[in-house]
Amino acid sequence: MPKDKLLDISLSTIEIFCQVYVKKNAIEVANHLDLSQPKVSRALAALRNVFDDPLFIRRESQFQATDRAHDLYPLFNEMLACRQQVDLLMRGVTGAVHDHVEIATVPQLEVNLTQSVKQAAYRVFDSELMVSTSPWGELTQQQLLNDEIAAAICFERANDRAILSKSVIQHRGGYLVAREDHPIWQAPNVDNMIDYPLVKLRTMPFPANKSPLGNYAKRVGKQLEIYATAPDLGSAANSLLKSDAIIIIGVKGAVNFLRNIKGLRAQQIELVQDNIILENFSHPTVYLWLRLDASGKVTTPFWLQHCLEDYILSMHQ
Known part of the structure; x- marks a missing residue:
């Protein structure tokens, strides 16, 4: 590989490579970095030319990294970390930080x-x-x-x-959380979910803070009861433990937080049921x-x- 070819590669191109490596999707990377898709494609093409390697192979709508890409990622990631240190030096904050x-x-x-x-x-x-x-x-x-x-x-x-x-990530697939002895676990489908009150978090990942489950209930001629609007996960857990209310959450880390509370159970909603709930809504x-x-x-x-x-x-x- 000629050295002069690598010298023509910018740090922004390297950042695009690292993001594609992590996200495995060029569209998500373009949205994340606020770039056009052609610019992401050009960056990858430039790197492929330098290393004479495809770097990523498209499989089932995702980019799979080649062996060369696996080798390059830690090196490129370290280069971006060095840029971070330079950024700190330029801002004059090494050795000092806001309180x-x-x-x-x-x-x-x-x-x-x-x-x-x-x-x-x-x-x-x-x-x-x-x-x-x-x-x-x-x-x-x-x-x-x-x-x-x-x-x-x-x-x-x-x-x-x-x-x-x-844009960092688009999450897909919701989780149902309720008391571990809740009757919903006998048949956790959407038609049974709307028979129970819902706990909402103060910020829903949908336009106008709407609940897709509530929207589904209206489509089938029912009114979903809102048990509580919780300011945080702790308050949501308290509401779930003392009632027949349920909650649906898409962020796995938040689900794990609730799952680890004694008396609560969490389970991923089946894909077919999840698609029914999210009809007319985009993935958050x-x-x-x-x-x-x-x-x-x-x-x-x-x-x-x-x-x-x-x-x-x-x-x-």
């Missing part, structure tokens, strides 16, 4: 978030960082623009051009909001961006 970082987020993506950011900060700065979370809501966009929070995690795009909405997408400066550059440090993206992905595994 406090606040992330606005939704209840489904709050479990262990502060610990994840603390650990990432310690690896970069070798010092403790105070981290807190706040509820994502109507004021979040302005808080981010005012630099009152470092970033936000939510289920919709920001409508201000000074905020980058990075998780977005990471980052503030842009006047030149269009992201102001959030790279280490924090990387940490939050990794956290979101890990919560869906």
